[in-house]
Amino acid sequence: xxxxxxxxxxxxxxxxxxxxxxxxxxxxxxxxxxxxxxxxxxxxxxxxxxxxxxxxxxxxxxxxxxxxxxxxxxxxxxxxxxxxxxxxxxxxxxxxxxxxxxxxxxxxxxxxxxxxxxxxxxxxxxxxxxxxxxxxxxxxxxxxxxxxxxxxxxxxxxxxxxxxxxxxxxxxxxxxxxxxxxxxxxxxxxxxxxxxxxxxxxxxxxxxxxxxxxxxxxxxxxxxxxxxxxxxxxxxxxxxxxxxxxxxxxxxxxxxxxxxxxxxxxxxxxxxxxxxxxxxxxxxxxxxxxxxxxxxxxxxxxxxxxxxxxxxxxxxxxxxxxxxxxxxxxxxxxxxxxxxxxxxxxxxxxxxxxxxxxxxxxxxxxxxxxxxxxxxxxxxxxxxxxxxxxxxxxxxxxxxxxxxxxxxxxxxxxxxxxxxxxxxxxxxxxxxxxxxxxxxxxxxxxxxxxxxxxxxxxxxxxxxxxxxxxxxxxxxxxxxxxxxxxxxxxxxxxxxxxxxxxxxxxxxxxxxxxxxxxxxxxxxxxxxxxxxxxxxxxxxxxxxxxxxxxxxxxxxxxxxxxxxxxxxxxxxxxxxxxxxxxxxxxxxxxxxxxxxxxxxxxxxxxxxxxxxx
Amino acid sequence: xxxxxxxxxxxxxxxxxxxxxxxxxxxxxxxxxxxxxxxxxxxxxxxxxxxxxxxxxxxxxxxxxxxxxxxxxxxxxxxxxxxxxxxxxxxxxxxxxxxxxxxxxxxxxxxxxxxxxxxxxxxxxxxxxxxxxxxxxxxxxxxxxxxxxxxxxxxxxxxxxxxxxxxxxxxxxxxxxxxxxxxxxxxxxxxxxxxxxxxxxxxxxxxxxxxxxxxxxxxxxxxxxxxxxxxxxxxxxxxxxxxxxxxxxxxxxxxxxxxxxxxxxxxxxxxxxxxxxxxxxxxxxxxxxxxxxxxxxxxxxxxxxxxxxxxxxxxxxxxx
Numbered sequence: 001x002x003x004x005x006x007x008x009x010x011x012x013x014x015x016x017x018x019x020x021x022x023x024x025x026x027x028x029x030x031x032x033x034x035x036x037x038x039x040x041x042x043x044x045x046x047x048x049x050x051x052x053x054x055x056x057x058x059x060x061x062x063x064x065x066x067x068x069x070x071x072x073x074x075x076x077x078x079x080x081x082x083x084x085x086x087x088x089x090x091x092x093x094x095x096x097x098x099x100x101x102x103x104x105x106x107x108x109x110x111x112x113x114x115x116x117x118x119x120x121x122x123x124x125x126x127x128x129x130x131x132x133x134x135x136x137x138x139x140x141x142x143x144x145x146x147x148x149x150x151x152x153x154x155x156x157x158x159x160x161x162x163x164x165x166x167x168x169x170x171x172x173x174x175x176x177x178x179x180x181x182x183x184x185x186x187x188x189x190x191x192x193x194x195x196x197x198x199x200x201x202x203x204x205x206x207x208x209x210x211x212x213x214x215x216x217x218x219x220x221x222x223x224x225x226x227x228x229x230x231x232x233x234x235x236x237x238x239x240x241x242x243x244x245x246x247x248x249x250x251x252x253x254x255x256x257x258x259x260x261x262x263x264x265x266x267x268x269x270x271x272x273x274x275x276x277x278x279x280x281x282x283x284x285x286x287x288x289x290x291x292x293x294x295x296x297x298x299x300x301x302x303x304x305x306x307x308x309x310x311x312x313x314x315x316x317x318x319x320x321x322x323x324x325x326x327x328x329x330x331x332x333x334x335x336x337x338x339x340x341x342x343x344x345x346x347x348x349x350x351x352x353x354x355x356x357x358x359x360x361x362x363x364x365x366x367x368x369x370x371x372x373x374x375x376x377x378x379x380x381x382x383x384x385x386x387x388x389x390x391x392x393x394x395x396x397x398x399x400x401x402x403x404x405x406x407x408x409x410x411x412x413x414x415x416x417x418x419x420x421x422x423x424x425x426x427x428x429x430x431x432x433x434x435x436x437x438x439x440x441x442x443x444x445x446x447x448x449x450x451x452x453x454x455x456x457x458x459x460x461x462x463x464x465x466x467x468x469x470x471x472x473x474x475x476x477x478x479x480x481x482x483x484x485x486x487x488x489x490x491x492x493x494x495x496x497x498x499x500x501x502x503x504x505x506x507x508x509x510x511x512x513x514x515x516x517x518x519x520x521x522x523x524x525x526x527x528x529x530x531x532x533x534x535x536x537x538x539x540x541x542x543x544x545x546x547x548x549x550x551x552x553x554x555x556x557x558x559x560x561x562x563x564x565x566x567x568x569x570x571x572x573x574x575x576x577x578x579x580x581x582x583x584x585x586x587x588x589x590x591x592x593x594x595x596x597x598x599x600x601x602x603x604x605x606x607x608x609x610x611x612x613x
Numbered sequence: 614x615x616x617x618x619x620x621x622x623x624x625x626x627x628x629x630x631x632x633x634x635x636x637x638x639x640x641x642x643x644x645x646x647x648x649x650x651x652x653x654x655x656x657x658x659x660x661x662x663x664x665x666x667x668x669x670x671x672x673x674x675x676x677x678x679x680x681x682x683x684x685x686x687x688x689x690x691x692x693x694x695x696x697x698x699x700x701x702x703x704x705x706x707x708x709x710x711x712x713x714x715x716x717x718x719x720x721x722x723x724x725x726x727x728x729x730x731x732x733x734x735x736x737x738x739x740x741x742x743x744x745x746x747x748x749x750x751x752x753x754x755x756x757x758x759x760x761x762x763x764x765x766x767x768x769x770x771x772x773x774x775x776x777x778x779x780x781x782x783x784x785x786x787x788x789x790x791x792x793x794x795x796x797x798x799x800x801x802x803x804x805x806x807x808x809x810x811x812x813x814x815x816x817x818x819x820x821x822x823x824x825x826x827x828x829x830x831x832x833x834x835x836x837x838x839x840x841x842x843x844x845x846x847x848x849x850x851x852x853x854x855x856x857x858x859x860x861x862x863x864x865x866x867x868x869x870x871x872x873x874x875x876x877x878x879x880x881x882x883x884x885x886x887x888x889x890x891x892x893x894x895x896x897x898x899x900x901x902x903x904x905x906x907x908x909x910x911x912x913x914x915x916x917x918x919x920x921x922x923x924x925x926x927x928x929x930x931x932x933x
Contacts, residue, residue, distance in 0.1 A: 086878065087887070087891045087895075088883045088887060088888070088891070090695055090696045090697070091696065092696070092697050097697070099695070100695065174697065245697045246697050246698045246699075251698070263784065264783070264784050264785075264786070266779070266780070266781055266783065267706055267883070268706075268707075268883035269778075269779040269780060269781075269783075269881065269883050270779055270781075270782075270783035270784075271783065272783045272784035290783045290784065291783070292778065292779060292783055293778070293779070293881055294778065294881070295778065295878070295879070295881045297762070297879070298765065298769075298770075298777060298778065298881075301766065301769075301770040301777070302777065304770075305770055305773065307777065482644065483645070484643070484644040484645025484896070485644040485645070487645070488644050488645060
């Protein structure tokens, strides 16, 4: 009995450890493709289990984003897609109304955008519609391909596209999409406020052609600032706008024009699809797709047993233990995100809607901020905590935007001696002899640092940074806060906590490179409350007419990245990668943007998923 | 009897009002709200503010409470912010799953508890008894979620005997016999996992009762009259020992509420427990408050049922 008991106990202990290691997954980061600017990546310090051996390092360079093809593809077949989430999906199955990432994962199989984009996130002419711009760039003419039909056989028309704009701009609309992309359309504001019955900037030329006129012409227009999802007018036309998102046409039998049709939905847990033979790119290879929600805690077992062929995401902390899984191939891409440490340099003026820099802030001295950047060894953090799946960040435009990320800019490197020297020269000296430096005025300097809880390593990570700063003689006090409290105090409502000096956050950036939404003078999400003339100028230049010239725009954003390295309102700590497993029997699959691989080409080489040995 | 019930139901009303007030205040005391997650520069902060205003999130809590309670009394529990559907519909959808899961758990709990309790009590201090009490101690000590994960790992993934998530196979059509069987198949493993843990206290109660009753005078009398061992156990001991167990039935319901929250999350079983946890982390107030209220009512009703059963089986405590 004792022996058996020992066995059970050991098994339980092991399970307890695994559970602890994977209880916080990466589901917090919402990464929707429609979104064109920044989104908050909640778990700033998520979650990696520390591994004993040092050689277990990975590099994103070793991953492909395309599935290798082995063997011959079968005709037909069915695959299972695992929607990795610890919550049930909401079931708002229409691009015009959905808000959560789980729903987007379901949508991608049966509906799609009119326009596709390349690896630099610029709209291409390969999608269900093509576009032309007028001489001055303000008028876009879209032409929908003739063979694009809704699942019920009705053609997708320009009318449907206009209808989507009318619904989203309607005052009763309850989704999150109405924003600057829409107000940038001529006449949209008037329509939204009820002053006009139609949107004057959108003209229907004929059944398949639509013209949209924009107010501000910027290079950002073609990187995700156009609403490219139609809404079937023949289905929703007679419905009240307020009732649409909860209607059975959205929740129970949704429609689209994508490669698969929804067959059945079990609310919150699974969806089955059959192929749409009338798909405009051609008949899909597969007969059908099954989508089911998989808990992050059990995703590894589902993959090993062939319960799922593909997954929407994979908890990165479980990767090192499963890198050798025999029945899958791992694909990887650079994530559009970075973790950063921010300095509070001012406050927010809600009346005027702009940041107010305050030169008296504790961390207002750029030398202090620079020393704090010098003091941290992000490479060590990346290797110790993330097995190399995250790596040292240098500038505020991550390498997920290869055109604009300045590889030659080294940022500020780890050099504690340099840090000490900078502080000495700036007058931060330890006059009281307590081991911590005082301000140049001789006053005690205690820096308040806030970080988010969540995941096993959130706290050790934050403590590591505190330790690094202690090492250069700075007295830093750590406050671990829960997500909601954290952003309340950092200032998501504009009432920043004045006692906060430094914080660690993360941003997941949109497909458009323009950082104004995060660092502009009028951006509420400019949490460091930083502003300067030069910053204003560069951000404006980046979206000016001159910036239509790609070389010029690159140059501007290189200057901006350099400015941020010099001024340091925030400094980036880590860039991130994303890895997902694919069952070996799957062919023609790719992750990331602009791959040119589409879901209708997806195929399998055997009837049943391969099982791990 | 009726008097007791009426009296208890009258007491229930202030209990529920206080509960609703408490729940509401605690919910509002949590930092952040449903819109906190929308930290997204592409959404105009003014639009978020307008949405807060429209949802009434800027009103003082007592105004919000009054709005909520008056509507709730009219049967309108509000709209879920995330699911964009009426809370009543949403909970209704999930409640069906939780109901069947709880029922299956209850049945399994008693199916396990009664034979084990009887064996353990009747043959106390034998090897069988030691094994059974050993199991109950492990059961007391083992957290539910660990047991559930173990069960899922062993029977779901290693042996592949049971489905590993969801309440029904993708693509089955409601109404058919296969659909019903499939549903039962899906809830067996989660129900069993929970039953294995919840049953241990019942086993212990039953064992103690039987051992206790065995030594009572009337049992000696029965034996003295020459009743067969079989008859002594079935007619005399078991009947008397089962009564307190029956009385615990109502509290069992309360225990299930806590259990389903864990189980549903581990087995990805879309019921109220899973919904509850989600609504808390995402600050979906309308769903959260409605669920806590429902859970509270279920607990109070469970206690009421227990009291009623107790007063039926034990006339001594009946209120005249």
